[in-house]
Amino acid sequence: MSRPTTSVRPRRPGDPEPDLTIYGIAHLAMRHGAHELAALAQTLRDGVPLTPARAKALAEYVRLMTEEIHLHHHGEDTIGWPIIQASAGHAVDLEPLTADHDQLDPILDRLRHASALLVTHPADPGARQSLATDSIVLRDLLDEHIEEEERDIFPIIRTYVSVADFKAWENQIMKHYPIKNLWFLIPWSVSAVPAADVPAALSLTPLAFRLANRLFHGKYRRFHQLIFG
Secondary structure, eight states, X not given: OOOOSTTOOOOOTTSOOOOOHHHHHHHHHHHHHHHHXXXXXXXXXXXXXXXXXXXXXXXXXXXXXXXXXXXXXXXXIIIIXXXXXXXXXXXXXXXXXXXXXXXXXXXXXXXXXXXXXXXXXXXXXXXXXXXXXXXXXXXXXXXXXXXXXXXXXHHHHHHHSOHHHHHHHHHHHHHXXXXXXXXXXXXXXXXXXXXXXXXXXXXXXXXXXXXXXXXXXXXXXXXXXXXXX
């Protein structure tokens, strides 16, 4: 999953700026999901019972969320960052953010392993402790990483990356996203947006995004209710 940067045409002064609405919603979703998981995991560590149905749904939630986090950051490393580098040159240093990405995959792997173990051994204290510990690590790393990215990189994108190149970046990411996971991705993302801001945020998204949210909202709400109450 990569895009040649030879065709990149940096944004010129006076050109329209890229619309970062969906990018920002993705960040909100990852942070919100990590915070929800960390809060739930602490209750499980403290002994809250876990029914088989809830354990199975939790493992699926962790799988889907961690897959989305991995795809998002892998897409930045292989598609987005090369476009930014080709557009902004020495005006940007992406190395600290890439280093954060390298820390993520082992954390995501441990979360998947712990949640999968709880499906067959719902009372396992080691799995509960691992889920609690690593969910906090993920929460804190994402908070710090995303705050840094939005503070330092969003202005770079708006200044140097053309609308065409940013759209190509978004399209390339979505082309590699598993269609079977869209029932989760879209309403999970929208659920992170403050309720009062949802209509305005959705109005800035593509029609397909809005239709998918309407189509899958009920399924996702029931799934989320089973896990988080």
